[in-house]
Amino acid sequence: MNxxxxxxxxxxxxxxxxxxxxxxxxxxxxxxxxxxxxxxxSPAPWFVQVLIGLGAWLAAVFCLLSFAIVMGSSIQPAGAxxxxxMLSLMALAVKYSQPSDFLRGQFALVxxxxxxxxxxxxxxxxxxxxxxxxxxxxxxxxxxxxxxxxLVQRFISAALIIGALYWLILLGPLTWALHLLATVLAAxxxxxxxxxxxxxDSTTQRGINQTLSYALPTGMFGGLLLPVLELHLRWVxxxxxxxxxxxxxxxxxAGLFIxxxxxxxxxxxxxxxxxxxxxVRLLGGGTFLIAVAxxxxxxxxxxxxxxxxxxxxxxxxxxxxxxxxxxxxxxVFYYNLQTTLLVKSYILLTTGGMLVGxxxxxxxxxxxxxxx
Amino acid sequence: xxxxxxxxRRASLPRLNALVEARVLSQDAWERACQIAGHTPREQAWxxxxxxxILTLGVVFILVGIGxxxxxxxxxxxxxxxxxxxxxxxxxxxxFVYYWGxxxxxxxxxxxAASVLVGVLLxxxxxxxxxxxxxxxxxxxxxxLMLAWVLVGQWGPLWLFWLVVVNIALSLYGDQIVGSNxxxxxxxxxxxxxxxxxxxxxxxxxxxxxxxxxxxIPNLVGTAILVLATVVSIQWLTFDGYYDWQSExxxxxxxxxxxxxxxxxxxxxxxxxxxxxxxxxxxxxxxVGGFSVIVMTAAVIFSWAADFDYDSEFGIxxxxxxxxxxxxxxxxxxATALVHLHRHWExxx
Numbered sequence: 001m002n003x004x005x006x007x008x009x010x011x012x013x014x015x016x017x018x019x020x021x022x023x024x025x026x027x028x029x030x031x032x033x034x035x036x037x038x039x040x041x042s043p044a045p046w047f048v049q050v051l052i053g054l055g056a057w058l059a060a061v062f063c064l065l066s067f068a069i070v071m072g073s074s075i076q077p078a079g080a081x082x083x084x085x086m087l088s089l090m091a092l093a094v095k096y097s098q099p100s101d102f103l104r105g106q107f108a109l110v111x112x113x114x115x116x117x118x119x120x121x122x123x124x125x126x127x128x129x130x131x132x133x134x135x136x137x138x139x140x141x142x143x144x145x146x147x148x149x150x151l152v153q154r155f156i157s158a159a160l161i162i163g164a165l166y167w168l169i170l171l172g173p174l175t176w177a178l179h180l181l182a183t184v185l186a187a188x189x190x191x192x193x194x195x196x197x198x199x200x201d202s203t204t205q206r207g208i209n210q211t212l213s214y215a216l217p218t219g220m221f222g223g224l225l226l227p228v229l230e231l232h233l234r235w236v237x238x239x240x241x242x243x244x245x246x247x248x249x250x251x252x253x254a255g256l257f258i259x260x261x262x263x264x265x266x267x268x269x270x271x272x273x274x275x276x277x278x279x280v281r282l283l284g285g286g287t288f289l290i291a292v293a294x295x296x297x298x299x300x301x302x303x304x305x306x307x308x309x310x311x312x313x314x315x316x317x318x319x320x321x322x323x324x325x326x327x328x329x330x331x332v333f334y335y336n337l338q339t340t341l342l343v344k345s346y347i348l349l350t351t352g353g354m355l356v357g358x359x360x361x362x363x364x365x366x367x368x369x370x371x372x
Numbered sequence: 373x374x375x376x377x378x379x380x381r382r383a384s385l386p387r388l389n390a391l392v393e394a395r396v397l398s399q400d401a402w403e404r405a406c407q408i409a410g411h412t413p414r415e416q417a418w419x420x421x422x423x424x425x426i427l428t429l430g431v432v433f434i435l436v437g438i439g440x441x442x443x444x445x446x447x448x449x450x451x452x453x454x455x456x457x458x459x460x461x462x463x464x465x466x467x468f469v470y471y472w473g474x475x476x477x478x479x480x481x482x483x484x485a486a487s488v489l490v491g492v493l494l495x496x497x498x499x500x501x502x503x504x505x506x507x508x509x510x511x512x513x514x515x516x517l518m519l520a521w522v523l524v525g526q527w528g529p530l531w532l533f534w535l536v537v538v539n540i541a542l543s544l545y546g547d548q549i550v551g552s553n554x555x556x557x558x559x560x561x562x563x564x565x566x567x568x569x570x571x572x573x574x575x576x577x578x579x580x581x582x583x584x585x586x587x588x589i590p591n592l593v594g595t596a597i598l599v600l601a602t603v604v605s606i607q608w609l610t611f612d613g614y615y616d617w618q619s620e621x622x623x624x625x626x627x628x629x630x631x632x633x634x635x636x637x638x639x640x641x642x643x644x645x646x647x648x649x650x651x652x653x654x655x656x657x658x659x660v661g662g663f664s665v666i667v668m669t670a671a672v673i674f675s676w677a678a679d680f681d682y683d684s685e686f687g688i689x690x691x692x693x694x695x696x697x698x699x700x701x702x703x704x705x706x707a708t709a710l711v712h713l714h715r716h717w718e719x720x721x
Binding site: 007008009010011012013015016019021022026027029030031033034035037044045047048051052054055056058059060061062063065066069070102103104105106107110195267270271279282283286290293304307308311312313314330333334340341342344345346347348349351352353354355356358359363 | 378412423432440690710
């Protein structure tokens with residue numbers, strides 16, 4: 001997806017001056033910044049980051065196996081916590097010694113993963129309390145999120161914090177708060193991406209913002225997927241789980257609907273799109289249709305929200321994430337037990353027909369899009 | 373050589389971000405600068421996106437709704453009502469394709485929907501008339517019936533859908549006919565099939581055929597090929613004999629298809645290097661190929677464990693440590709090489 005046309009900085013600045021965003025005197029400041037700033041290097045593509053993460057996990061598993069064999073049953077929980085924290089500190093030291101070196105970074109990441117696993121498992125063994133272990137995980141990962149200067153580890157830290165929060169909710173009496181957390185994550189995702197670029201007063205802040213921009217939507221999708229995994233969770237947590245544990249998906253659906261309306265309004269205002277009122281009615285109506293049809297599976301609306309943000313910011317990774325989860329949520333709609341297959345088919349057929357009809361009325365009849 | 377005027381440089385996103393960080397551009401000015409430079413979509417692109425999303429989602433909902441409806445296994449309506457309903461829908465969709473044309477998105481979606489309905493119709497027929505046919509025959513027939521539309525449609529997603537149906541047919545054939553005695557044979561057949569499909573796509577892409585320019589489809593197929601090649605090679609490495617149902621005896625030596633696995637794996641790797649490093653530039657495929665090598669290294673190290681006494685903890689510990697270190701080094705070297713290649717290719721563009 002490429003909207004890019006070759007524009008020089010000069011072309012862009014001149015147009016900004018014409019439109020009143022800049023003063024003519026600002027050209028000197030622009031020239032000074034570009035002349036003195038180091039030429040930015042293009043970052044590693046997303047799949048290289050994924051490769052690094054997967055390789056680190058694989059290596060950590062083997063190294064931990066080796067460590068477990070060496071220590072055998074002699075290691076105590078306190079010892080595991082101590083070794084885990086020491087390994088994490090070593091990882092920080094190795095990473096800070098040469099942050100941009102991939103080989104050293106890979107070694108540091110493996111040490112960090114080994115350290116986290118040992119510390120968390122050790123804490124679990126020492127306290128024999130799931131709740132206490134989850135809180136310890138959140139604290140440890142929050143420290144690593146701030147301190148460790150690497151995208152992959154920060155992503156893992158953010159994902160573990162979000163996962164621990166979901167687990168804490170599921171252990172408590174207010175399990176419907178799961179949907180609330182997913183909605184909060186959606187709101188934070190929108191807020192972060194709308195305020196792009198991911199600025200901060202320091203490199204650390206920028207790095208954290210950049211990590212959260214992908215970790216928050218991933219965590220949101222994970223939370224919305226949990227009710228579908230209900231049967232598996234029942235096996236893990238025992239026979240006390242029932243479908244009632246995941247009721248009130250309306251919370252997430254309503255929250256996501258409001259967010260979607262806000263995002264539509266925001267985009268239309270920023271872009272000064274022609275025929276705004278008609279578009280607001282169309283998009284609001286279409287979003288309402290989708291929200292009502294998929295009220296039991298709010299993940300579909302969440303995926304649409306993230307897809308729109310990804311398109312706006314020209315981020316193919318975000319769009320790919322949204323499309324992958326949208327496909328998953330449409331597929332798992334089949335397994336939703338709140339309504340029969342026949343009713344679900346009627347809902348989908350009716351909604352689908354109305355969306356196609358809406359499209360025809362607005363885009364085809366009114367020739368809104370000028371074909372080149 | 374005179375220094376280039378900074379203002380003449382390309383208005384890339386990192387440069388615009390640097391201006392915001394230096395407080396030269398405000399948030400609103402940055403937003404507008406991104407629109408001017410094309411880093412964010414303009415009005416017509418937005419309208420197209422909204423149009424396509426609403427249309428595609430509507431069609432997908434309708435298709436899935438039809439799938440749910442047929443899966444409901446409703447016994448009350450007469451079979452002619454069910455058959456008639458699906459066939460009328462099929463005819464209507466073909467009519468849409470003719471009316472809108474295969475160049476329009478609606479026409480293409482209608483063709484995809486019609487292709488899906490062919491499968492739904494075959495499923496309903498097999499439910500209604502218990503002919504005793506195997507499942508693989510259903511999918512093979514579906515793929516055959518769809519083929520003409522795929523060739524005429526000239527649309528990537530439709531082509532991918534057809535390839536998925538063919539692969540399902542092959543997999544079911546392996547399950548139902550060949551059985552577990554020759555898993556590797558089915559894997560190798562799938563590798564050959566998908567490699568041929570990929571080769572056709574890439575050849576078409578090099579000839580600048582418009583509908584074959586998308587990268588995500590061949591990348592997906594390439595990933596599947598590498599996964600299959602890796603899995604069957606690991607099977608070869610960890611082979612420990614199998615029970616032959618035909619001769620009703622335990623066989624300790626590898627069968628012919630399994631013996632081909634390492635050669636096929638090397639062939640696939642060679643193809644990835646030739647195709648995506650020497651011929652075309654595709655960093656993603658090189659990354660997946662590299663990760664496959666990392667996984668195979670770990671598998672090779674652990675296949676040596678077969679020669680160790682399992683009571684020897686020292687042996688297993690050494691192997692685990694060796695595997696961990698090998699993976700760290702390989703991943704670090706691979707990541708460095710890929711990033712270097714990425715920047716080198718970007719500079720060339």
